[in-house]
Amino acid sequence: MNAPDKLAQLLSLTREPFPASTKAWITGSRPDLRVPVRDVALSNGEVVSLYDTSGPYTDPAAAIDVRRGLPELRAAWIDERGDTERYEGRLRQALDDGLKHEERDSPRIAQLRADAAALQRIPRRARSGGNVTQMHYARRGIVTPEMEYVALRENGKREWMAEYLADAQRERRLAGNGLGARLPAVITPEFVRDEVARGRAIIPANINHPEVEPMAIGRNFRVKINANIGNSAVTSSIEEEVEKMVWAIRWGADNVMDLSTGRHIHTTRDWILRNSPVPIGTVPLYQALEKVGGVAEDLTWALYRDTLIEQAEQGVDYFTIHAGLRLPFIHLTAQRRTGIVSRGGSIMAKWCIAHHQESFLYTHFEEICEIMKAYDVSFSLGDGLRPGSAADANDEAQFAELRTLGELTQLAWQHDVQTMIEGPGHVPMHMIQANMDEQLKHCHEAPFYTLGPLTIDIAPGYDHIASAIGAAMIGWMGTAMLCYVTPKEHLGLPDREDVKQGIVAYKIAAHAADVAKGHPGARARDDALSKARFEFRWTDQFNLGLDPDTAREFHDETLPKDASKVAHFCSMCGPKFCSMKITQEVRDYAARGMGEKSAEFRAGGGELYVPIQPVG
Amino acid sequence: MNAPDKLAQLLSLTREPFPASTKAWITGSRPDLRVPVRDVALSNGEVVSLYDTSGPYTDPAAAIDVRRGLPELRAAWIDERGDTERYEGRLRQALDDGLKHEERDSPRIAQLRADAAALQRIPRRARSGGNVTQMHYARRGIVTPEMEYVALRENGKREWMAEYLADAQRERRLAGNGLGARLPAVITPEFVRDEVARGRAIIPANINHPEVEPMAIGRNFRVKINANIGNSAVTSSIEEEVEKMVWAIRWGADNVMDLSTGRHIHTTRDWILRNSPVPIGTVPLYQALEKVGGVAEDLTWALYRDTLIEQAEQGVDYFTIHAGLRLPFIHLTAQRRTGIVSRGGSIMAKWCIAHHQESFLYTHFEEICEIMKAYDVSFSLGDGLRPGSAADANDEAQFAELRTLGELTQLAWQHDVQTMIEGPGHVPMHMIQANMDEQLKHCHEAPFYTLGPLTIDIAPGYDHIASAIGAAMIGWMGTAMLCYVTPKEHLGLPDREDVKQGIVAYKIAAHAADVAKGHPGARARDDALSKARFEFRWTDQFNLGLDPDTAREFHDETLPKDASKVAHFCSMCGPKFCSMKITQEVRDYAARGMGEKSAEFRAGGGELYVPIQPVG
Secondary structure: OOHHHHHHHHHHHOOOOOOOEEEEEEEOOOOOOEEEEEEEEOOOOOEEEEEOOOHHHHOOOOOOOOOOOOOOOOHHHHHHHOOEEEOOOOOOOHHHHOOOOOOOOOHHHHHHHHHHHOOOOOOEEEOOOOOOOHHHHHHOOOOOHHHHHHHHHHHOOOHHHHHHHHHHHHOHHHHOOOOOOOOOOOOOHHHHHHHHHOOOEEOOOOOOOOOOOOOOEEOOOOOEEEEEEOOOOOOOOHHHHHHHHHHHHHOOOOEEEEOOOOOOHHHHHHHHHHOOOOOEEEOHHHHHHHHOOOOHHHOOHHHHHHHHHHHHHHOOOEEEEOOOOOHHHHHHHOOOOOOOOOHHHHHHHHHHHHHOOOOHHHHOHHHHHHHHHHHOOEEEEOOOOOOOOHHHOOOHHHHHHHHHHHHHHHHHHHOOOOEEEEEOOEOOHHHHHHHHHHHHHHHOOOOEEEEOOEOOOOOOOOHHHHHHHHHHHHHHHOOOEEEOOOOOOOOOOOOHHHHHHHHHHHHHHHHHHHHHHOOOOHHHHHHHHHHHHHOOOHHHHHHHOOOHHHHHHHHHHHOOOHHHHOOOOOOOOOOOOOHHHHHHHHHHHHHHHHHHHHHHHHHOOOOOOOOOOOOO | OOHHHHHHHHHHHHOOOOOOEEEEEEEOOOOOOEEEEEEEEOOOOOEEEEEOOOHHHHOOOOOOOOOOOOOOOOHHHHHHHOOEEEOOOOOOOHHHHOOOOOOOOOHHHHHHHHHHHOOOOOOEEEOOOOOOOHHHHHHOOOOOHHHHHHHHHHHOOOHHHHHHHHHHHHOHHHHOOOOOOOOOOOOOHHHHHHHHHOOOEEOOOOOOOOOOOOOOEEOOOOOEEEEEEOOOOOOOOHHHHHHHHHHHHHOOOOEEEEOOOOOOHHHHHHHHHHOOOOOEEEOHHHHHHHHOOOOHHHOOHHHHHHHHHHHHHHOOOEEEEOOOOOHHHHHHHOOOOOOOOOHHHHHHHHHHHHHOOOOHHHHOHHHHHHHHHHHOOEEEEOOOOOOOOHHHOOOHHHHHHHHHHHHHHHHHHHOOOOEEEEEOOEOOHHHHHHHHHHHHHHHOOOOEEEEOOEOOOOOOOOHHHHHHHHHHHHHHHOOOEEEOOOOOOOOOOOOHHHHHHHHHHHHHHHHHHHHHHOOOOHHHHHHHHHHHHHOOOHHHHHHHOOOHHHHHHHHHHHOOOHHHHOOOOOOOOOOOOOHHHHHHHHHHHHHHHHHHHHHHHHHOOOOOOOOOOOOO
């Protein structure tokens, strides 16, 4: 199969809607403000409506041509604000794709680059001296369409939840424990504006990524997840990367980071951005390093700056920038068990030491802010000194950098640049709370965005699980976005199946956090699924799960016949032994017995229905 | 392939030692007290010694014939105590295997039963009126060989850990937070005796299961995990079940529950017990129900009692008994989202309501204690009213039963019967601590043994992950044993791969709990692996992980060449980009630079190595 055919085949696979699901929209205050949801039709006639990250790809009615890109959803909103201009943009260079001038493209690569050319846009930027960040608008009291979109999206449809929301009102134990989060029953556009203005949430939305369906990252919203994709010097191809993005958002990635290194990363990014309905993040340092042939010492501020502009013009929504790794902190890592494990961190450490100078990311931080605000690129302040093992968790190196990220957050906020803070890494359970506490204290509630953390080091091949434990806990404690870890972590590049496994593990962690925090409505999906389970609506149970395909497949391995989908038993217990079936009989019996039998029993002096003491 | 050949093939697979691993022993105060460990030889000449649940199956020198059973490790210890007698035992009945009298076995089943006959032993029991429980000995001040065995096993070899233990002494943050656990640096036999005497730990070790390698379940020991296996009315076979046990302990199951229902469960148990080096638990109610044709109302105390004796004579080490599900609590479940989901619980609820009588398990509890103490069967007091969904977590039904389990614990302790308490189930993260608190309060620190808990309901197909999150947390908080959940939970019967996935997920949870609690030496394995990772000792990294095969396989998918096993880079970053490689360069540079450069820099007025404020 040739490459385009392979891509077409992969994309056609990921364009299937989820079982029993249809794309629906919640329309806001203007007709072009339409927030997608996934409505799942249950076999009992009910509908459960879910948050939907999958973009137009799961809408059979959407005409999608990956060679032309997605519709520019936000173009009118950006235009109407009248504070941006189109401009010529930076001149593209062969080096952007890691190619030497004299090098000739292979026919296949030449074709891909030609295709990418059709996806290139004339960039926008803020009119001279302007500031086009969502934070800037928010602080001036403006509720943007993006903010309204986020509010509608966070609420979703509420009608179907009524029964479950009533439960939580009746029983305090079901309402969650926000641990300091501020979770209104219904999120208003004004609430979103307020959170963004205070820096407690960000809406990553570069003006050059008008295709994005806006979403918020903040502790008072649903916990989000990020999936990393990216080619590599060793393996993979552009086609696979685009399809990985579509695959990642299908399973629930709220954000995608393109961590490509090696060649063709500019072209890869064109493809991904123009086809991505979710915010795209990058680590610009990776590309900058490619441009200097992988020699960290040869990096310069001028070259790095040029790379930021290159990527901002393409539409990258947030940049990981390791500006908190300062020269004076580097010696703190010398006695570590695993030194510096962040790629960006180790590059910058090497640069600092080679030049014996403070990091140019730190010294030029306000110049970076000027670029960020001209395009509304958000900071993801990188944790270059995050621990790479349990032994290094919460050490001085890590927390010295974290405090610096707090200083930089305040600088960024002076420029109204949206900012989130990256966090570790490898952290045993008993040390997780301290990470959250330190981050809240020093970074003033700027959204925390953590990688896991992995709670143990001994699970290579299963680090998605070892880290989902830490991710769920830190999500509950206040982390706004969880960067996924795949089963291949520490071992190799994730393939399609690994990406899915990592995302599902992180959807579990994020949802567990939302339920524990008491995000309004989060538990309603659990309740709907459990109700289906109890009522033996097998298909509904599958379809309400995070991965309907796998649930159905697992069930069918033991009981493949269609009849068993409506059977009032399952393969664990068999027909005579089903506890759920017996419960229903008990319930019927109790309903009768409560009246007839209890009087009889009480007359005989027995205790039948004792009042139960409340739990202290 | 015929059945015996299939078994032989499966068993031969699971008899492979782990890579680079050899079985070694720690010898105690007598030559027949030899505690197995797994010594992993690293490529740098170091040896890491690990807790080993796999029994003789991973010892190539052990001659094993599953048709004859394992050596009777504890036979001499039991004999020497001189307080037991051999006796004729209960007469075996066709009904024990769920067969009708007139029914004829198929030739294959007849053969299996004949094989099982060769595995039957003349049972032992306490001499008249005697008590042979480990708790009874402990309370009389006797340190049994079983207690010494446990002490040696919990400590393992310590020499190799010296470097890592020193880290934890130097840095308080690495020492863990026991949350009320009492974890001595070295566990003495006297400590074990004391914990067992106080009821805070149990050593499940039926005198009719002399093959068992003793282990302890208690909050002040390593967190243990249980794997469930069992045939079913619908599928599976005896051969598969025996092999599943061997497979389960290979991957780290500390205990195995045989939850067989349907036919041939007596025979299945003979096979499993005689070949199991780990304690075996059952739910005797399942077999009792089979004997009355699945009609709960037809259960009687006499028939149940007979089943307890049948299983005690076979050597079952602990019984799940749902004696806390009392008649007055049943109505509390009527408004639940998912009623009663415990199989045992729903059977007893049905019985109680049908007869309108208090549960015979509750009313005959002291008679049950008499049986338990004659064989040293431990109680696993079942949570028949555990929540089956997030919506039902921590409700009155659940906690009313838990308080009753506390009452029963005190009754059992009056008989010196070892007791642990089963716990839920489905519990969102914010409600987990209350479960542990209530259990500690009402059950007086008797070991808690929880199923997960599952933190969300929407992950069918991934419930091993959804529950590993809750399991890790509750393990840290004080739960002594975690009952695994497989990916097939709620959907179907786990196969061989599911069992492994469930166990690995639970080893992760248990280890994460041990590390967080600060179990002495737990983190040493993480440190050794991380050190190997940092030093690019790929093979050591694989071999120190929970699943060396998968780690290696994942690595080789991207970089299959043998050369890359010693390469100082991996597929994630490629040769030029490796952060660990760069870190080493930074470290070398810093070591030089610290002397030369810092003086020079300080002379220029720069801050180079600032003192870092301690974290508050």
